[in-house]
Amino acid sequence: MRKLSWFNVVSLTFGFAFLYIPMVILVVYSFNESKLVTVWAGFSTKWYGELMQNEAFLDAAWVTLKVAVISSTIATVLGTMAAFVLVRSGRFFGRTLFSGMIYAPLVMPEVITGLSLLLLFIAIGMDRGVMTIVLAHGTFSMCYVSVVVSSRMATFDESLEEAAMDLGCTGWDAFKSVTLPIISPAVISGWLLAFTLSLDDLVIASFTAGPSATTLPIKIFSSVRLGVSPEINALSTIIIALVAIGVITASIASKRAIVRQRRDEQVAR
């Protein structure tokens, strides 16, 4: 085992400082008394109070949450189906087009995805609102979900499923009791990825949202353009805290699931 050289230690220290100091500053100054974001004037939680009374932000937060939950659920279902098609379905007519359509949205600039979906919604005369954002987010997120799930499925031992069928399971039963528990960590992390992508998205939501539905990123973006405000810092702190809790819980849960699964597989042998 090689020891960390001084170069390694320095680069890790600076690297992680670079990654985390901006967020620490953001969080610390959300508790600042002063309206000026860069001058410290004492501890206060008043910006959180103001945030809680800001109807526009609360409405936007509610819309964002609704969109994220619905679109990531749609994306998970469709993405898992697409992963099955990619890994299991063998050859069928238009397979190349299918896999192209799965991978293309991952590299497509958001401005183009947003523009093209908006033009579609206008062409078919669909009113823009929560529904259109959900459709847009569901579409690009399903591609991410299918990549995550299909990479897990590629290592999946198909004989387990065959064994279940031999023992009298129907195809659906075998899926429910064998396949799903094994791929579930990937499905859950796919859902989480879709959820955060949707929470975070500004560009595509700006194109596809109508006047009736404003999401939090759209709201943040328009107020940030006018300058920095402690209210946005408070909001950012809440989001960072929620994400950190979510990610850490999810990673602990998935680690446990993997450990349990390994144990089950060993018992089965």
Next chain:
Amino acid sequence: MNFSRKALIGIPYVWLLVLFLVPFLIVFKISLSDYAISIPPYTPTLDTTNGWWAGIRELWAGWDFENFVFLTQDDLYWKAYLSSLKIAVIATLLTLLVGFPIAYGMASAPPEWRTSLLMLVILPFWTSFLIRVYAWIGILSNEGFLNQFLMWTGITSEPLVILNTDWAVYIGIVYTYLPFMVLPIYSSLEKLDESLIEAALDLGCTRIGAFWSVTIHLAKPGVIAGSFLVFIPTLGEFVIPSLLGGSKTLMIGKVLWEEFFSNRDWPVAAAVAVILLMILIVPIVLFQQNQQKQREAAK
């Protein structure tokens, strides 16, 4: 082919056709149209009063490549594409410069630390992109933390103007895309066998020579993958140049946005999108080929 297999393939297939391929074809169609003051703001539109066939023929006759010709003649667009390319290249190199030592440090760390370090790199990636860009406004502004710090230490007496320049854009890109660079490099360095370095040293290499011919060589696939993962999305980036960049920062994503929302010139916005995609095809194909080569090498 049974029904459930048909449904399994059909549902995601139709979904993607309708919500991915068709919208893109519409963009292409509109890029061939002309700007008009009407709703929708372009012409020709499909008019079926004289029957479908006549309508389609009229539509076809009204299409041309005028917008594309316009894009090549107007300086603004040329410069925007070139400056996006320049910013994306420089930002990718800077991200590599910052990311490589981090990935190298992580790969050299004791195995029991690695999971936590990995977690620490991934965690910011899950936090809101917008918020991470926003954080830098308060740091880089004239009264911001960086200038307060620099003036406090006496390094500068005047505040450095960083916000609203290309430098702020570079910092923003390096910051937000760092995990995309670190993770692939880390995963190719993680497999580095220490005995290879020892062998190189035994065979008479200097430390730097061994680092160059073993570590860098092994990291190459990760470096290439990471560079593409940073380069491709930054080319069409909108949020970073519009929040951190100044009015002089030209990036094509911003131009497209303004063309659509401020000028309401849909045909030109669509043409800008089509050309951006054509430019992107080159790095995307190269990236695909690189990934394919890696997969084959791994077998």
